[in-house]
Amino acid sequence: DTGVSQNPRHKITKRGQNVTFRCDPISEHNRLYWYRQTLGQGPEFLTYFQNEAQLEKSRLLSDRFSAERPKGSFSTLEIQRTEQGDSAMYLCASSFSPSEQYFGPGTRLTVT
């Protein structure tokens, strides 16, 4: 399978804990995106990388969220001091050109 992969697929954590998600994009895709989606709504943009450079970051993101793509391949999204409102599906997408985006299966986060 050469699609976008995300790990873990499901994460249950207690409020106040830190969590980290990983995204492995399609090989040779230099663009990588993170989104968050809650039930009944469209995905909400979080951040965008081109190679290892983080070029855009949503103003909605608080300081508790950080993302990295150290070698321009896989990316990690960390949420510190999780809150119940962080419960959502976290989606990663990648592309070679700006005219397409291919999504991974997502990581479902539940904060109790």
Add this chain to the structure above:
Amino acid sequence: GQNIDQPTEMTATEGAIVQINCTYQTSGFNGLFWYQQHAGEAPTFLSYNVLDGLEEKGRFSSFLSRSKGYSYLLLKELQMKDSASYLCAVRDGTNAGKSTFGDGTTLTVKP
């Protein structure tokens, strides 16, 4: 601010044609995506329009009018498996990475 409007729900009959509309008001425009999303799954890329006009891809076509801030997705020869949510998204970021999504149109195809 960013505003993307789509109908919440639509129903159509198997074998028929359905048009899903999307209107947008965004601070920037670099292109418009359509995605299909089945319940519990990730969005699947369907089409991308950057110039005015109609793009056809099999049973699916997408139209864009930049002057009107309007797009539609046309689905022909509907099949039961087309029952899903259809998401319209505008690339509006400074570095063309950011996309703003509508909340999706849930299409139900009935026999």
